[in-house]
Amino acid sequence: MSAGFRRSGMSRRGFLGLGAGLAAVGVAQACGVRSAASSPVGPGSPQVAELERTRRAAGARVVDVPLRAKQATVDLGGVQVPTWVFDDRLPGPEIRLRRGDVLRARLSNEVSEDTSVHWHGIAMRNDMDGVPGLTQDPVRPGSTFTYEFAVPHAGTYFFHPHVGVQLDRGLYAPLIVEDPDEPGRYDAEAVIVLDDWLDGVTAGPDAKLAELRRDGMKMDHGGMSGMGHGDMGHGSAGGGASPLGADAGDVDYPHYLVNGRLATAPETVPAKPGQRLRLRLINAAGDTAFRVALGGHRMTVTDTDGFPVEPVEADSLLIGMGERYDVVVTLGDGVFPLVASAEGKQGQAMALIRTGAGAAPPADVRPRELDGGLLMADALSAAAPVRLAAGQPDRTHTVELGMDMSQPYRWTLNGKAFDEHVPMPVQQGERVRLRFVNKTMMFHPMHLHGHTFQVVGGQRPGPRKDTTSVLPMQTVEVDFVADNPGQWMLHCHNIYHGEAGMMTTVSYVE
Structure with missing residues (x-):
């Protein structure tokens, strides 16, 4: 087993800690366990390497990408902020591949802390997943690390660090994997990255986390958390309470961004009347869900988290942290606001789609579609080709x-924060059900690394996703096939909840 440690690059101390946790796992923790296995399949195991060999087609194209994580001052549109970014850009430079390509990304760490890259939503090999202490050692300041893996699925993804609250700086960028078998579905496309922003404006994300840990949560959304706030806030369709509950987040952000720009200085997407425009929507925010609408248009949702769904039309769409949605709109003639309103908070982000002449709308414009029919993931069904076969777990x-109420800000899974978690065992080939039971009054976007699950619906198959929002005091069940061996994170994609303990691991065992 020691050879596995060397291949993975992960510290022996970290992996021994994982093994100790697995030793405490009892058969009673799971239903339908075939055997009481307890030997973990590490990121450097032969199973991981063998699966990667089967994913790589002979002669697969290798896409080489340099990535520099560095400190820079970026312009949000009249507001200059010092932050950390990839290659001097916010968002970082888009990586675009084709399904079946091999990505080779060389990360140079030029910031003052350890960092990494997690390839959010990609079912890559475990030792490339970018989680220090679990799948690799951290990339130290002044050091480099090369990520290399085959990309098995098309879709809309993104990448970001998995160290502390670095995601709430500017270290994120889109990762788009094209499907060569889908020509003709649209005429043009635009990648839209949503974010909430405080770095360089306030003391920054590390100071915010320290404040939360010291003082706990506050009602810092104007005393009306989850309710509408005039033109710059919002509630649910029709102006009522938010479907996310009375408290949709813990951080009162000074700014909200589309593609790194404020609503007062928006990015403009050029297009032509009558075009079918594909919008790839990515929520890279740390603590904010967004309600998204395009003024004067209805959207047809075609994909979520990289996987196709049965198309559904909607006026607006609610997208939690870490989620991605692809929508198609047939464009009219004019200038149209694409608005992302911060759910349960004050403020919004905006971009413009221009197909003709006309004045740009004001930064606080509120398209009527924001108060129209709101679509959430529970209304979607996986497209037939990507549905899991019927069956029981x-x-x-x-x-x-x-939440551990004995401390100001300590979030838990199964009553334990990550520093005391017990890994959840699975075995290769199993159909595994995760039953998320939310005992809190906040929503949690739960993200599983290395896999795409299917939301368990009622009379229909739910969508295939890797991040699902679990509403306050609600239960969501998802199924996945254990077909990607290794050690994988499962956590809330509210970056502050995750860093304050709401993380665990799904552990392949033999």
Whole structure:
């Protein structure tokens, strides 16, 4: 087993800690366990390497990408902020591949802290997943690390660090994997990255986390968390309470961005009347869900988290942190605001889509579509080619989302914060059900690394996703096939909840 440690690059101390946690796992924690296995499949195991060999087609194209994580001052549109970015840009430079390509990305760490890159939503090899202490050692300041893996699925993804609250700086960028078998579905496309912003304006994300840990949560959304706030806030369709509950986030952000720009200085997407425009929507925010609408248009949702769904029309779409949605719109003639309103908070982000003449709308414009029919993931069904086969799970893990009330700000899964977590075992080939039971009054976008699950619906198959929002005091069940061996994170993609303890691991065992 020691050879596996060397290949993965992960510290022996970290992996021994994982093994100790697995030793405490009892058969009673799971239903339908075939055997009481307890030997973990590490990121450097032969199974991981062998699966990567099967994913790589002979002669697969290798795409080489340099990435520099560095400190820079960026312009949000009249507001200059010092922050950390990839290659001097916000968002970082887009990586675009084709399904089946091999990505080779060489990360140079030029910031003052350890960092990494997590390839959010990609079912890549475990030792390239970018989680220090679990799948690799951290990339130290002044050091480099080369990520190399085959990309098995098309879709809309993104990448970001998995160290502390670095995601709430500017270290993120889109990762688009094209499907060569889908020509003709649209005429043009635009990648839209949503974000909430405080770095360089306030003391920054590390100071915000320290404040939360010291003082706990506050009602810092004008005393009306989750309710509408005139033109710059919003509630649910029709102006009522937010579907995310009375408290949609813990941080009162000074700015909200589309593609790194403020609503007062928006990015403009040029297009032509009558075109079918594909919008790839990515929520890279740390603590904010967004309600998205395009003024004067209805959207047809075609994909979520990289996988196709049965198309559904909607006026507006609610997108949680870490989620991605692809929508298609047939464009009219004029200038149209693409608005991302911060759910349950004050403020919004905006871009413009221009197909003709006309004045740009004001930064606080509120298209009527924001108050129209709101679509959430529970209304979607996976497209037939990507549905999981019907069947019952071989193993079920209940994941209770909670908070340790004995401390000001300590979020938990199954009553434990990450520093004391017990890994959840799975075995290769199993169909695994995760039963998320939210015992808190906040929503949690739960993200599983290395896999795409299917939301368990009622009379229809739910969508295929890797991030699902679990509403306050609600239960969501998802199924996935254990077909990607290794050690994988499962966590809330509210970056502050995750860093304050709401993380665990899904552990392949033999």
